[in-house]
Amino acid sequence: MLAKVKSDMKTRDKIINTAIQLFNEQGTKAVSTNHIASAIGISPGNLYYHFRNKEDIIRAIFEQMDAYGLEQYQIILNKYWPGTIDAMEQTFIMIQEFNWRYRFFKRELTTLIMNDPLLEEGFHSTNRQMLDMIRYTIDCGIANGSIKVMNDTKKGSFADAIWLVALFWLNYLEVGGEEVNELTLRRGSDVLRTVLQPYLTGEILAK
Amino acid sequence: MLAKVKSDMKTRDKIINTAIQLFNEQGTKAVSTNHIASAIGISPGNLYYHFRNKEDIIRAIFEQMDAYGLEQYQIILNKYWPGTIDAMEQTFIMIQEFNWRYRFFKRELTTLIMNDPLLEEGFHSTNRQMLDMIRYTIDCGIANGSIKVMNDTKKGSFADAIWLVALFWLNYLEVGGEEVNELTLRRGSDVLRTVLQPYLTGEILAK
């Protein structure tokens, strides 16, 4: 569930939150700056006082995303040991919730970064960090004996496979016409497990 | 490589091919009907004689996609036995080439089908057929002994995993900032193999 657009919120934050909501509902193409302004009940002039243009709003949303993602990841780091199956599954669920919250972004990702070099660099950076994180997790798993030993090439493909599932499971559901709910998210975990399981060592063959 | 927009081509086909090219380059949002018309060197009126509106053009492209995809699939069916690893890998490569040819479509898929119920129904139908095809392939593989026996739930997850990789490998490359070329497409095959291999029976453990 998205945070409510509270009336005691600063105008700048109202704009960001309303933009996220409208973008999620209708896509960035269909939502104009005037739409956003009138949805909040402020004037276009006011909106342009806070943001130079629409692109600027999207960049601000991306910054919020980055901060939120980091925050959520810290929470998991404090709860689980890296390289454990629990940590991986929890991270997967966390990523799905994140992707759902900002779903317009993943839906239009390629187009968005095609038209904004700053956004492109920003996303690529985050993307690299995530892949590094997964590779690190795999190394931890190998070190603690829960993941089978594999060579570097295989490790790369394995990390790609995992990240691909995590990154696009929501899109997969959407383009397949399936509702996003607890059941279908759980199915995502199943798919992830189907990819992971064969590379886990014997003892941890959960359900 | 995309087919050239030949000068002896019918206007309707010129519109479709030019639209594909421009959509691929700039996204559907940035390309107006006037852009398409002037890129071909015809009048807007002429374009609207052949198509009711922009949506209509996109639908026509989708129909072309469907026909082209079916045609390509037939070619593979005539060359390989279903359920063999060769058939799967060739189909994967074929899908990547298909996705590249119509790359704007996959990039904007969710937004496109969100705004056009006809397109939505069309894509869902194709999507279902592809999943059925994969499930059938798995069954064939189990029957001919190249794929390990698994229960129906597992089979479902396995099919989802395979289709997810095939469907989004190109997007994965693009959002990761990687060029699409033979090398990166081959890496896609590696990722697919990473998912497949553990579920294959011993004898076919190709490199």
Next chain:
DNA sequence: TCCACGTTAGAGTATTTATTCTAAAGTAGA
């Protein structure tokens, strides 16, 4: 040759969109 019909050009329009500008309205401290 002429007719009919499919095709095309190009001007025109209503609407939308992003953005700017100016003046007014808070607001907070001295």
Next chain:
DNA sequence: TCTACTTTAGAATAAATACTCTAACGTGGA
């Protein structure tokens, strides 16, 4: 209260966009 600064409203605009309309053009058959 005065003052200076931030925030806001709302009118205005330039450009783009999707789409329409009418008149002309071309072509193939009678």
